[in-house]
Amino acid sequence: MAQPFRVVVIGGVAAGPKIAAKVARLRPDAEVTLIEKGERLSYAGCGLAYYIADMVREQQSLMTTPAGVVRDVAFFQNVKNVKVLSRTEALEIDRGAKRVLVKSSTDGSQRWIEYDKLALATGARPVVPPIPGVGLANVFTLKTIEEADRIKEFIAANPHCKMVIVGGGLIGVEMAEALVGRKLEVTLVEMLPHILAPLDTEMALLVEKHMRANEVELLTNTWVEAFDGADQVEYVVTSQERIATDAVVLAVGVRPQIELAKAAGIEIGSTGAIRVDEHMRTSDPDIYAAGDCVETINLVSGRPVYAPLGSTANKQGRVAAIAICGGDERFPGVLCSAIVKVFDFNAGWTGLSESAARELGYEVAAGLVPAPDRSDYYPGKRMVMLKLIAEGATGRLLGAQAIGPGETAKRLDVAVTAISAGMTADQVSKLDLCYAPPYSAAMDSIITAANVIRNKIAGQMNGVSSIELGRRLDRGEDIVVLDVRSPAEYESGHLEGAINIPLGALRKRCGELPRDRKIVAY
Structure with missing residues (x-):
């Protein structure tokens, strides 16, 4: 009797189950072990913060199919035809003999499992920085x-506590909302100049202002020096101040779990994650890898990038499974697209930021457009504040960012498609695009932003970011700041020394402006 096609998958959270299930579908004769x-x-x-916030009430909901079936051992074995070894750790890969040494945490027994093809989906672990006191009780990772x-258990026992979040990335921002929603006193500490590092500064500041308005104490340009306390954390010592707290959530990123692959001699890429080709194949032709343990390619810059996201893991898992079964499936790379709910705001990005593009040497033209997400007369x-970033010489789209209470994902997904297709602003x-008043304006903001870029490339107008304008004014450059908002808006707050001429009156009053000085209108 012929030996079955043996596929072993290590890792059972995102990419691993996707690989196992897809291989079993493509090769019903295969012996698939997860x-x-x-x-x-x-x-x-990706739903853990919402579970902590009690927006997702039942833990089981995080493990349930859309049809309401729990994805447990029985589900994978009976529905997916995948043999599951849970509570089992892979200790060693013997590439020469094509086998994996595993250990059961139930009884401590060890055994070798042979494979024809092996897939690594070992994921990532939270970064725990070597800060004094990091081992104190009530310092959590997620x-x-x-x-x-x-x-959740800590919050239930301490319903009126103070918590400090270290890190202003996706998890940190999600946790801030979750904890404020639980009526806790929340401080978020970020060592960089602004939160959500992929955003340009002027976009990130909008999110920061919204978080502060929702009772998050936000400290940027601040790094943690120590955690202090007797047996449990009582203070967070930062470069700026000493913060009293009852608990800490570390959210400073994740690190790929590559130890098993590295010990087996599999090539590790420049980002510190496993290097794979388009087929998700490692340096060993019989070993594949996918998900948070691998690096991929940034589709704009062409450079290796580490982009640990559940959406990416699932797509890579499917590609790996098809390739394992002999198909010519390829994963081209990512744009590092992401979106996050921040109280009443939605904040997202794709591709390169303006600052990242300039650092890579691109000549950049950007279009920044504030606009409603549907026709302005519709209830x-x-x-949405939308920013498009394009290559100045060609108009090719490089990136996009969108912030605000409106529908940001729609505009960003259009940008993802356009960037992936190599489209220009023109x-x-x-x-x-689909149009009806309940869904968008007749000229959607992404089209308007593209036209702003076209105008800049054509030399019809120049633009400067609010951040750059601030720098120039601080340097004492001779600039006339023209505020074209209404008088009421002007009185509610304006830049010092700005001239207020409402847009509707500008054509008649433009003679009041000097012709021999640089004018910046906003």
């Missing part, structure tokens, strides 16, 4: 359901 160190399988790690449960309209400006 190895998971923990007890839970295929859970939605990557697993077990960690989320510990945070329920909400504002092409984007003529896209036949």
